[in-house]
Amino acid sequence: MIVTxxxxxxxxxxxxxxxxxxxxxxxxxxxxxxxxxxxxINVARVVAAASRPTLAVLPLDAADPFAVALAATGIPARIVPHDGATRANVTIADEAGTTTKLNLPGAAFTEADAAALTAAVVAATQGASWLVLAGSLAPGLPDDYYVTVIEAVRSAWGAAAPRIAVDTSGPALAAAVASGHPDLVKPNDEELVELAGRDLDTTVALADAVAAIAADLVPARVGAALVTLGGDGAVLVTDGGSWHGTPPPTRVRSTVGAGDSSLAGYLLAETAGAAPEERLRSGIRYGSAAAALPGTQPPTPNDLSTGEVPVRRLLQQDNPTTGGHRD
Known part of the structure; x- marks a missing residue:
């Protein structure tokens, strides 16, 4: 089971x-x-759409209209009672696939709220294969909250604890990498640059520059890194090597949720025992399928493109220390 x-x-x-x-x-x-x-929730929706077991853990006010939208997804969920309305995010997407997004802050957490949520995650992860910690932290949660969750889950289940994937940004990602040693992180190239504190080397191909920076983290601070690059595909860095994959031709309708779908696609392949190259291909296929759908719809296996997803192994190289930032 994949718990989120x-x-x-x-x-x-x-x-x-x-x-x-x-x-x-x-x-x-x-x-x-x-x-x-x-x-x-986006990750859980993709996993459920692939008919694989999943469980989404989230805070929710019993009177919140969000409960209706959540129920409509059909995903199994463990609700932690929490006062305050769920935020509304607004995305404006044009025919060319350009998206403008406005994100509201969400309801604030107290220390008691945080403790209850952590306890719920610990209980939900018994016997799980992966725990996905994803998204921005709600107001009131400290930057190292994901570290608290990681430590609680590993302490509770020991050798039987699930592997942990982190998909966030900024201080929350920095804290998780610094102290949590997650098994997988999924930044995009800009989030990776911010995390590393240095720019990409523009004298080499984007994928090579990204892989060089990610190699500083793997495996010393994280088990693996899946770095999404939008239309340029994605890079996977593990302790066994680095790979770059490019997506099939895609008519982009909305990029919202595409990175989440990439992570879900990767985990679906990983839990099926796929080799690194196939995990990367699966992540790219799912991300591209999500970008071709309107809104935040989860792609199903039937939505995946049958087009080729070329994957090449990247050569090991010295890590660059200078260069320009990719917009």
């Missing part, structure tokens, strides 16, 4: 435009949709 934790779930409202967003003007929208979102 979302401390800051969101009701994702996606508004579709037929032309680029014109800031400061009035525009007619083609339509809108609402989805139960949050990075961990």
């Amino acid at each position: 934790l979302t401390t800051n779930p969101s009701l994702d409202r996606t508004i579709a435009l037929g032309e680029p967003l014109r800031v400061g003007e009035v525009q007619a929208a083609l339509g809108a949709r609402e989805d139960a979102g949050g990075k961990g």
Whole structure:
């Protein structure tokens, strides 16, 4: 089973435009949709859509309308009672696939709320193969909250504890890498650069520059790194080597949730015993399929492209220390 934790779930409202967003003007929208979102919930939805066991842990007020949207997903969930409305995130997507996203902060946590959520995660992970800690931390949670969860889960289950994947950014990611030693991290290239505190080397290919920075982390501080690069695919770095994969041709409709789907696709392949190259291919296929869907819809196996996903092994190289930041 793949268990996910979302401390800051969101009701994702996606508004579709037929032309680029014109800031400061009035525009007619083609339509809108609402989805139960949050990075961990997105991962769980993809896993469930593949008919694999999953459980989403999240805080929720019993009177929150988000409960209706969550129930509509059909995913198994462990709800931790929490006062306050779930935040609403608004995404504006045009026909070219350009997205503008506005994220609200969410309901605040107390120390008691945090302790209850941690206890729920520990209970949910008994016998699980993976625990995914995903998304921004809710207001009131300390930057090292994911470290607290990691330590609690490993302390409770010892050698039987699940492997742990972390998909977040900023101080929360830095704390998890510094003290939690997760088994997998899934940053994008910009989040990786921020984490490493140095720029990409622009004198080499993007994938090689990303792999060189990630190699500083693997395996000393994390077990593996899956670095998503948008239209340039993804890079996987493990203690056994580094690989770069490129996506099949994709008509992008919304990039929201694409990275979450990549992580889910990777874990689906990993739990099936796939080799690193196939894990990377699966992650890229799922991420591309999500980008081709409107809103925050989870791709199913039927949505995956049958196009080729070339994967090449990257050569080991000295890590660059200078270079420009990729926008």
